[in-house]
Amino acid sequence: MRLVIAEKPSVAQSIAAVLGAKSRHDGYLEGGGYIVSWCFGHLAELADAAVYNADDAKWTLAALPIIPTSFRFIVRSEKQKQFDILRELMRREDMTEVVNACDAGREGELIFRTVYCLAGCSKPILRLWISSMEDDAIRSGFQQLKSGRDYDGLHQSALCRAKADWLVGINATRYFSLTYGRTLNIGRVMSPTLALLVQREAEISAFAAEPFYTVQLDCGFPATTGRMKDRKDADAIANACKGKAVTVKSVERKEKSEKAPALYDLTSLQRDANRVLGYTSQQTLDYLQALYEKKLCTYPRTDSRFLTDDMEGSVPGLVAAAAAVCGTEKPPTICAKQVCSSQKVTDHHAIVPTISVEKVDMASLPLGEREVLKLAARGLLRAVDEPHRYAETLITVDCAGQSFTAKGKTVLAPGWKRYEQEQTEAAPALPVVTDNQTLSVSAASVKTGKTTPPKHFTDVIFCERKEWIGIEERSSA
Numbered sequence: 001m002r003l004v005i006a007e008k009p010s011v012a013q014s015i016a017a018v019l020g021a022k023s024r025h026d027g028y029l030e031g032g033g034y035i036v037s038w039c040f041g042h043l044a045e046l047a048d049a050a051v052y053n054a055d056d057a058k059w060t061l062a063a064l065p066i067i068p069t070s071f072r073f074i075v076r077s078e079k080q081k082q083f084d085i086l087r088e089l090m091r092r093e094d095m096t097e098v099v100n101a102c103d104a105g106r107e108g109e110l111i112f113r114t115v116y117c118l119a120g121c122s123k124p125i126l127r128l129w130i131s132s133m134e135d136d137a138i139r140s141g142f143q144q145l146k147s148g149r150d151y152d153g154l155h156q157s158a159l160c161r162a163k164a165d166w167l168v169g170i171n172a173t174r175y176f177s178l179t180y181g182r183t184l185n186i187g188r189v190m191s192p193t194l195a196l197l198v199q200r201e202a203e204i205s206a207f208a209a210e211p212f213y214t215v216q217l218d219c220g221f222p223a224t225t226g227r228m229k230d231r232k233d234a235d236a237i238a239n240a241c242k243g244k245a246v247t248v249k250s251v252e253r254k255e256k257s258e259k260a261p262a263l264y265d266l267t268s269l270q271r272d273a274n275r276v277l278g279y280t281s282q283q284t285l286d287y288l289q290a291l292y293e294k295k296l297c298t299y300p301r302t303d304s305r306f307l308t309d310d311m312e313g314s315v316p317g318l319v320a321a322a323a324a325v326c327g328t329e330k331p332p333t334i335c336a337k338q339v340c341s342s343q344k345v346t347d348h349h350a351i352v353p354t355i356s357v358e359k360v361d362m363a364s365l366p367l368g369e370r371e372v373l374k375l376a377a378r379g380l381l382r383a384v385d386e387p388h389r390y391a392e393t394l395i396t397v398d399c400a401g402q403s404f405t406a407k408g409k410t411v412l413a414p415g416w417k418r419y420e421q422e423q424t425e426a427a428p429a430l431p432v433v434t435d436n437q438t439l440s441v442s443a444a445s446v447k448t449g450k451t452t453p454p455k456h457f458t459d460v461i462f463c464e465r466k467e468w469i470g471i472e473e474r475s476s477a
Contacts, residue, residue: 001033001034001035001092001094001095001096002033002034002035002095002096002097002098002099002126003034003035003037003089003090003092003095003097003098003099004016004019004021004034004035004036004037004098004099004101004128005037005038005039005086005098005099005100005101005102005112005115006036006037006038006039006101006102007038007039007041007101007102007103007108007111007112008038008039008040008041008293009038009040010293011038011101011103011133011293012028012029012036012037012038012101013029014133014138014293014295015036015101015128015138016029016031016034016036017135018135018138018139018142019031019032019034019036019142020032020034021034021035021036026085027081027082027085027086028085028089035089035095036101037085037086037089038082039082039086039102039111039112039115040079040082041111042110042111042114043075043079043082043083043086043111043114043115044073044074044075044079044083044114044115044118045073045074045076046071046072046073046074046162046163046166047071047072047073047074049066049170051072051074052066052068052072053066059174059177059178060178061174061175061178061179063174064171064174064175065167065171066170066171066174067167067171071163071166073114073117073118075118083115083118083119086115086119087118087119087120087121090116090119090121090123091119091120091121095123096123096124097123097124097125097126098116098121098123098124098125098126099125099126099127099128099142099145100112100113100116100125100126100127100128100148100151101128103299103301104128104129104130104131104299104347104348105299105301105347105348106154106157106158106161107158109151109154109155109158110155110158110159110162113155113158113159124147124148125147125148125149126145126146126147126148127145127146127147127148127150127151128141128142128145129141129146129347130299131298131299131302131348131349132292132295132298132299132354133292133293133294133295134295134354134355134356135295164188165187165188165189168186168187168188168191169185169186169187169188172186172187172191173185173186173187196457197457200454200456200457201456203453203454204453204454204456207453207454209450209451209452209453210229210450210451211229211231211448211449211450212227212228212229212448212449212450212451213227213228213229213230213231213233213234213446213447213448213449214226214227214228214234214446214447214449215228215234215237215238215241215402215404215444215445215446215447216444216445216446216447217241217246217397217399217404217441217443217444218441218442218443218444219246219397219399219439219440219441219442220431220439221395221406221408221428221430221431222406223246223395223397223404223405223406224404224405224406224447225237225402225403225404227449231446231448234446235446237400237402238444238445238446239444240399240400240401240402241399241400241402241441241444242441242444243441244399244400244441245399245438245439245440245441246397246398246399246404246438246439246440246441247397247398247399247436247437247438247439248395248396248397248433248434248435248436248437248438248439249396249397249398249403249435250394250395250396250435251393251394251395251396251433251434251435252393252394252395253391253392253393253394254391254392255389255390255391255392255412256389256390256391256392257387257388257389257390257415258387258388258390258415258416258417259338259387260335260338260382260383260384260385260386260387260388260415260416261379261382261383261416262305262306262339262350262383263305263306263307263339263350263351263352263379263380263383264305264350264351264352264376264379265302265303265304265305265350265351266285266288266300266301266302266303266351267303268305269284269288269351269372269375269376269379270284270285272375272379273371273372273375274458274459276375276421277371277372277375279368279371279372280459281459283368284372285300285301286368287366287368287369287371287372288300288351288372288376290366290369291369291372291373294360294369295354295356296353296354296356296357296360296369296373297351297352297353297354297357297373297376298348298349298350298351298352298353298354299348299351300351301348302346302347302348302349302350302351303346304344304345304346304347304348304349304350305344305350306339306340306341306344306345306349306350307339307340307341307345307349307350307352308340308341308342308345308349309340309341309342310342311340311349312336312337312340314355315334315336315339315340315384316334316336317355318352318353318354318355318380319331319334319380319381319384320358321353321354321355321357321358321377322352322353322357322376322377322378322380322381323377323381324357324358325353325357325362325373325374325377326374326377326378326381326419328381328419330381331381331384331385331386331416331418332386333385333386334384334385335384335385335386336384338383338384339380339383339384351376351379352376352379352380353373353376353377353380357373357377375421378419378420378421381416381419382416382417382419382420383416385415385416385418385419386413386415386416387413387415387416388411388413388414388415388416388417389411389412389413389415390409390410390411390412391409391410391412392407392408392409393407393408393409393410393429393430394406394407395407395408395430395433397439399441406430407430408428408429408430409428409429410429
């Protein structure tokens with residue numbers, strides 16, 4: 001018999017259905033040579049300081065720093081029953097192997113290994129590593145189970161993170177709270193996060209807006225100067241140009257293209273979900289996790305923006321499913337190769353809808369899940385489309401000895417931007433003019449503006465900033 005341990009009951013049920021484990025028992029399912037059970041996220045957690053030394057239940061500066069010689073995990077009372085079930089299953093004589101089917105990531109590795117070690121189990125570990133909860137993905141994953149030893153480093157990484165959180169949280173919180181006479185919660189993630197917020201607010205408070213001025217001419221199209229600090233200079237130029245003619249000094253036209261953006265990883269999808277839908281990063285992650293468990297999208301906690309090379313053949317089918325989700329047409333040409341690169345994939349490939357979305361009734365999904373699924377689908381449609389091509393024109397004119405410029409843009413081929421949910425305001429097309437052509441000025445005016453302070457952090461800007469500086473949050477379970 002093989003014991004399969006999933007992270008959540010819902011995931012265990014999906015796996016059991018594929019393996020034929022249909023017989024229900026208290027805390028597990030059985031059948032087809034498998035027993036499938038589950039954790040409830042973290043069944044065990046690092047013990048409080050008082051567990052190591054009863055005197056540490058009282059906060060004192062003299063006791064700091066508290067550094068256990070050996071860390072201990074404990075099981076909370078509300079989760080003890082399920083832990084006891086797993087321990088008993090691991091100890092069964094007919095149980096020859098244990099399959100770690102917790103989420104394929106660092107935190108999933110810690111959840112499984114902690115239970116495995118606390119149960120005193122020494123049976124061989126096999127690792128299920130999949131990026132989709134579709135039946136075919138589960139079936140394929142069980143045909144390619146890895147040795148648990150291959151993931152020892154991942155477990156050590158997760159354990160190191162957990163211990164660092166404990167050491168910083170316990171010691172720094174007590175030290176600062178006792179020093180300043182009030183409870184100050186300090187954490188490895190929380191404290192640098194707060195520091196970033198304080199720094200940005202200080203920058204905003206210290207900011208002093210400065211006015212600037214530009215002169216704009218209407219000569220059949222708007223042409224403007226650069227910014228000027230002195231209003232008198234701007235007024236002088238505007239007055240000098242009134243009733244005068246302008247001479248075209250140069251006309252530059254360049255054809256440009258923007259290649260399609262890469263597929264979504266978690267951060268880029270959270271960013272767009274915030275900008276387009278107004279969702280926080282946590283809401284987006286929650287919706288993605290629900291879609292993953294419903295087999296409608298791939299694993300959400302990924303930092304990769306590509307698919308693996310062996311998925312190239314499946315891209316056209318995924319694109320057709322994505323187009324159906326969005327109620328739109330497929331790209332005229334599907335550029336599958338540009339989204340596939342195994343060298344750029346880490347633990348999990350990019351976030352894409354699964355082929356199962358073709359069968360789902362979109363109206364039956366909660367609004368948040370539906371909108372995030374559509375966003376991920378548009379991300380796939382964009383990524384496989386051709387470049388966006390356009391012509392950019394820069395006209396430079398002279399009036400009263402002052403240079404003015406005008407920029408225009410003409411779309412030559414929409415390419416991937418046909419799937420943009422938010423259409424940005426495009427620069428207007430400019431009329432056809434030639435060098436040395438003379439144009440009359442119908443109006444000359446001064447435009448006033450002010451420099452702007454740094455922006456307050458939004459949820460998504462802050463999510464990106466944390467990624468830049470390496471602040472990593474613990475995955476929710």
